[in-house]
Amino acid sequence: MNGPEIHVEFAPGLRVFVPHGRRSGPTPVATDGSSTLGHVVESLGVPLTEVGALVVNGRTVATSHLPAAADSVEVRAVERPQPVPGAPLRFLLDVHLGTLARRMRLLGVDAAYESLDIGDPALAARSAAEQRVMLSRDRGLLRRRELWAGAFVYSTRPDEQLRDVLGRFAPALRPWSRCTACNGLLEEASKDEVAEQLEGGTRRSYDVFARCAECGRAYWRGAHHQQLEAIVGRAVAEFGSK
Known part of the structure; x- marks a missing residue:
């Protein structure tokens, strides 16, 4: 130059x-x-x-x-919290951020996730079509002009990634309202309605269930619930449940 x-x-x-x-x-x-x-x-x-x-x-x-x-x-x-004008606050995460996507969903944040490497052009196009904030550690992807909005995820550690996103965008938290597998909304379900997904021990030990309205996956307070409650508790205590 x-x-x-x-x-x-x-x-x-x-x-x-x-x-x-x-x-x-x-x-x-x-x-x-x-x-x-x-x-x-x-x-x-x-x-x-x-x-x-x-x-x-x-x-x-x-x-x-x-x-x-x-x-x-x-x-x-960028200022924090960063305003995102226009559409309801929704996110799209690339193939490398699966754990972050599941934790965001656990908190009730709308977090679409591509489990396959579909390529930067397709990710950018989906961000634009669905008006989702693209979260990625790929600088090249974040430079694509067709993105609706984007943000770099600074850490490689899921705990720090979650705090970064929540602090930057301040999304409303609605824990236990989304399917961690597909991002669909959860609804109450009876034991009979999810019986085919339950093993004998689960049928005997639990009575409260939820089911994803999109993929049908059943949820209950199983062996890992305490660990998940800790993640939710830390996030709500620091960022609030709005």
């Missing part, structure tokens, strides 16, 4: 995306004279889904802003 040189400073939370040499204070960046500021920021490694505001010489500008020589650019992180 041989166009105007600008100085760019990234918010601390965004420095994970940029080379080490650009992580401390304003650093010079050579531009090509025709690329937008949004393109320049993405070329430095930061998905625009993670950018809350671009401030040039003290003034907030759009991603379409054309940088000029000696511009001082501040790249801020």
Whole structure:
């Protein structure tokens, strides 16, 4: 690049995306004279889904802003909680986030999940068609223009991933209302209605059941319920049940 040189400073939370040499204070960046500021920021490694505001010489500008020589650019992180205008708040998770998807569903958050690697174009198209926030650790996917909305999942640990998403988007929590297998809504069911899914010990030991309205899967407070209650309890205590 041989166009105007600008100085760019990234918010601390965004420095994970940029080379080490650009992580401390304003650093010079050579531009090509025709690329937008949004393109320049993405070329430095930061998905625009993670950018809350671009401030040039003290003034907030759009991603379409054309940088000029000696511009001082501040790249801020998204505000938390992040508003998502338009459709009801719904999510789509890629193939690598299955545990996060199940935990979000456990809390009653609408979280669609692709268990197969269907490719970035198909994921982006589904995000747009269903107006879902795409959650991924794939920066290339989050740069696709057809996405309706997206967010980078910063951690590789499910507990931290869940806290990150809940803190960023503040979805309403309705624990025990969704099927963790397919994301469908749960409804009360009698023992007779789910009898074919129960083994003898379960039939004798439990009397309260729910069933998914979509896939028909039966639920009851089984051996793993205490562990699931702990996940729900931590999330509700920190983020509230709205």
